[in-house]
Amino acid sequence: MSEYLIKNGFVFDPTQKINGDVKDVAIQDGKIVDKVAKPKVIDAKGMTVMAGALDIHAHVAGPKVNIGRIFRPEDKLFNETPRKGMMRSEGGFSIPTTYRTGYAYARMGYTTVMEAAMPPLFARHVHEEIRDTPIIDEGAYPVFGNNWFVLEYLKNREIENTAAYIAWLLRVTRGFAVKLVNPGGTEAWGWGLNCLQVTDPVPYFDITPEEIIKGLIEANEYLGLPHSIHLHGNNLGNPGNYTTTLDTLKLAEGYKAKNNFGRDVVMHHTHIQFHSYGGTKWADFESKAKEVADYVNRQKNISIDVGFVTLDETTTMTADGPFEHHLTELNHLKWANADVELETAAGVVPYIYSPDIFVSGVQWAVGLEIALFSKDMMRCHLTTDHPNAGPFTRYPRVLKWLMSQKARDEQIKAFKASDKVVSQSQIAEIDRELTLFEVAQMTRAGPAKVLGLSHMYGGLKPGLDADVAVYDFNPEKEHKPDEIEKAFSHVKFLWKTGTPIITDGEIISHGNKRTLWVNPKVNENPQVMRDIHDKFLKFYTVTEKNYEVTGKHFIPNPFVIEVDATR
């Protein structure tokens, strides 16, 4: 019987509307409980207590992440740390090794992370990296938006077959949710082409991004999966793309969430910062964060994560193959591309968001504006689309900017083209400073609800998993901006499902890390099974029998979420 009592902390838990009250939190056998008999007592007086945080979108495990690691030795230069006690050696800044990834999330109070894009054919690779990432629970989103089965079924509006295929693929890849990346555009990239608008036809397949997105919303709700579709829309990163984004978000209108996981949204649009740009070219580049945030505020059935730009040298990576080619044409830095048969593609390019470059400054402003214009922080989540807009290790710095206007003003002053950044954005006029309650919504309660995991994560209600973070941060005191960043960079204490991971700032355990996946049951569907068999015979280069991820050597500690979608 392992029992802990965290006493006298300032507790922030939106799931219970607890807003900084001084309360005790009790842990027993991995769960939050009302009271405990003989606990080990931790005095959190003057400290901030929250549930463990969730990252709803980060590229932390899998083929393109590893391309990034392998092709950027310079990203490791002078930042490696040696093995210490039971802790493995760490390395890498923008694309850290799996061990540093687990440790770094834990240090910030994060206990659950979702790998944002899993190419199904590479599922084994993704799971091997997840296995070697200590402490944090992880799930992975297989990509569907350019998958030949999906394109062919949806061309004929076959929702039930699409759903049956999704159910099969989630099971054989041990996947968590339905991810779309540049729907249709990445298949077009197979021929060096793209789909920039939701109405652009996909070469050969005679379907549009619009039809793919709506069809997958319908299939996702047919299955009643925990998470909604997780969408990276078309036309990412281009001046004037906010209209494409609004066209994309509108596709969710009229759909209602159907699931048993307490999820209300039918579409999660990810790293929306990259999709909220005005202007016609880089010269007149401007923020359209207000337009996008206002629409999201009105539309209760969609959620977003931001993808804050952190102004670092980082490594961009996405299944949006054509975008990465576009990027390497712009910055002339090394380019990796990885097209995947029948399924998807990926690209990787290093990128420097320089405070000396006006566009980087505006991108920084767009991210912060999206959050600061958002009215419902349960539907607006903190991400950097790691590592695309910046490494996840910068979350505390982002919090500093979100919680302190002073911090924002200091950064604005530091820009070389400060005036132009101000004139092309609204960031300088915003005086909103996020509260810790709102931070807990953005990083805990919100993502947990949208992922359909609020029965496990995101709060401190008795019965939830005992993922608890204690920060050395007194909300009643005044803080200099950098003190905010410092406090959230390194938890004082952390529990993962009741196991002490960090005490007095030191990592003492690798915990009991789990791999989350969703196993939907659907009616027998002989046609889809025939189609699968046929495609493996004719077009795949691995056999059907060699496709499914099985065995402890890939997933030593699975946590399966069963969904019954039989009719």
Place this chain on the structure above:
Amino acid sequence: MQTVTLIPIAQPGLRLEVDNISPDKFAGKTAEQIAALHVYEGNTQHTMGKFFRVEGESGATAADTRIVIKGDATRLKYIGMRMTAGEILVENSTDMYTGAWMQGGKIHVKGNVDAFAATGMKGGELLIDGNAGNYLGAAYRGDWRGMQSGTIRVAGNVGSDMGYFMNGGTIIVGGNADVHVATHAEGNGKIIIKGSAKSKVGGQMVGGEIYIFGGVDVMMPTYVYRRDVDLEVDGTKAKFALFEGDTAERHPKRKGEVVYGKLYLKY
């Protein structure tokens, strides 16, 4: 300027990593404190004192600290790594990474240096009386930012891949160069070879200048003869044939003019 002298009293079984031999690390330390600094032989951490007798005093800052290494230094890696100021004099030859990532100050090696000397050099001066190994003044693996600034002078010959991804600074070679000179160079670095070069000279070069006095055995096919020019190069007045390339690469425009890598061959 104060001088610290290191006299080898023992040789390591493996190569010895002496990144702590740098004016920045020695500054403000007594001989005893310097002798207590760490050096690494594989997985084993030793004190400097185990391999060197330390004599003299360091200055208060790197700038007024001078280090003299006597005796056999051929198994010492990383001498002067990342130094920002001050001086190092090596009376014989050194192993790899001499002056790697140095930012300022001066290193003078009276013998030869092995590969990767002045990797990612940002500034300062590296003087080599003997020969230099491969990858002199080159970028670290994967980095597109090679030698940025500073000066390297080699009296003898250099190995392959000199000035790999060079962005700035000057390298002057008294003798001959092995294959691949200034590959991927961009910006305005300058390489002068008083002897001859082999093949693959200026391959994939976007910008910068190469001057060769003694000829090239096989020219890159992607260099185009432009014209003859009279120049004074490091004290030598002569007529040079100007070639531009690498025509396979993209080339930026400056004031409407396309900027090429320039290869000057002395007649």
Place this chain on the structure above:
Amino acid sequence: MPKIQLNLITGRTIQQGVAIEGGKEKPRYREACGIIELDPSDFEKLGAWRNTNVRVTSAHGSVVVKAIDATQGPHPGLGWIPMGPWANSVVNPNTYSTGMPTFKGTPVEVEPASNEPVLLGIELVQRYCRGDKK
């Protein structure tokens, strides 16, 4: 004794692949890799019979192999020894600080050596490790 200068390259052959999986201690490995493939024109210059032994010498070492007709050619001036201990007795070990020895493009001299034996792979390696390689 006539000697010819060649540019030596090495690499895989399917016979080499089969032989390494069939057992490198076996004579079959020697038959597959203890050979040098010469262009007919180079055979003429050398004045040696097909399928007789020759000594191949470079600045880095020397080895006796059986000279056979080029199976994939013509390649006048190029000599081919399948990758293995025989080739590695003479290739240029210089890595140019890339980690990769220069396995292809080693200048060699080839001379008839019909009375010298071609050693078995393991024999050859053990010989030069014990230092009794000239």
Place this chain on the structure above:
Amino acid sequence: MTKTITDVICPFCGTLCDDIEVVVSDDGKKIVEVMNACAIGYEKFHHSQATDRATRPRMQQADGSYKEVSYDEAVEYTAQMFAKSKKTLMYGWSSTNCEAQSVGHEIAEICGSVVDNTATVCHGTTLIAVQDVGIPSCTLGEIKNRADRILFWGCNPAHAHPRHMSRYSIFPRGFFTGKGQHSRKVVVVDPRPTDTSKMADYYFQVEQGRDYELLQAFRAALKHEWLPDVVAGIPKERIYEGADMLKAGRFGIIFFGMGVTQTLSKNHNIDAAIMLTKDLNEYTKFNIMPMRGHYNVTGSGEVLGWQFGFPYAVDISRGFARYNPGDTTSNDLLMRGDVDSVFVIASDPGAHFPWTSVKKISELPSVAVDPHFTPTTEICKLHVPVAFVGIEVGGNAYRMDNVPIDTRKVVDPPEGMLTDEQFLEKVLHRVKELKGVH
């Protein structure tokens, strides 16, 4: 009654064929027949059954002969060697599974060793080039389904990857390539005509050692830049013609091999080939792929990549990872005398390193873990025979296009034999005791 096991993965080359059928005796102990494999794969499955294979460790004696010892003695010798060494070279890793590699990496981290794989003499220079300029690539199915331009530069799949051409590149009929070979133009660049070039529509006999010049010339030709009359033995007209033919395709692929990675210019050859591919994406769709040799050399690079950040030549001597080919690569370390013991697993440097490096191995405390007798096992102080991965034990492997495929066990290893992973686990356990870590 025999039984047939289907969808078996061939543990020989990077092609990693996964459609092999193996007929085994009813007691599951003997392989009776192997179907669909190439000559090399067939030989590997069958030779694993050899009655004369070593089944217990062998320690070298003073006279150079070998004496059988127990696995426990072998574990003790190996662990002691690791614990006493200042820097052990742990070389190989390419013919074993990713699970074994992982265990080895922790030993390296605890003992401060260098981990290097066979890429160091195969596609290591490719990895250097990828780090300098990236790599636009794809899975082999993309080529099967889309490619109409296939270029083999310095590689000879007819010999090195026998089923590559039929499964993936020249012949297969895919989704957009229903006519198979007739939908494609095949190009071969090699200093000598090969059995692969016999199948080519275009063959360029490049002057040996001048690939870099020819590649840059092709790039210049794409932009119709000036060229000298002849480059690397090829008339400029043919270079311009070749460039236009590549541009005219809808989806092209360049495969390359040791013909360029091991030839003068090495990483620069690959760099130029990758840039040629990148340039071609201005006109059409093009990708490039190294023809990886050992069936899991790619996997070794991947596991090292996510655990340490570098794909080979990883020096962990100071507890954290460092990487720089030319310094931390096997042949440089051996020739420079910068390691004091050698651990070889799942590869054969004795046969594939220059003799000067092999001699160094024989002079140091050394262990060779390999199912076969090899030149390496016969010069190392200790030979530890193990089960064949992909035949007698499963485990994950990565194909040349980075696709992970879980290999299968088809028969039991001989009584009492350990696998790579089991032996390494025992060594790791003992090393932790000796070093006092947990």
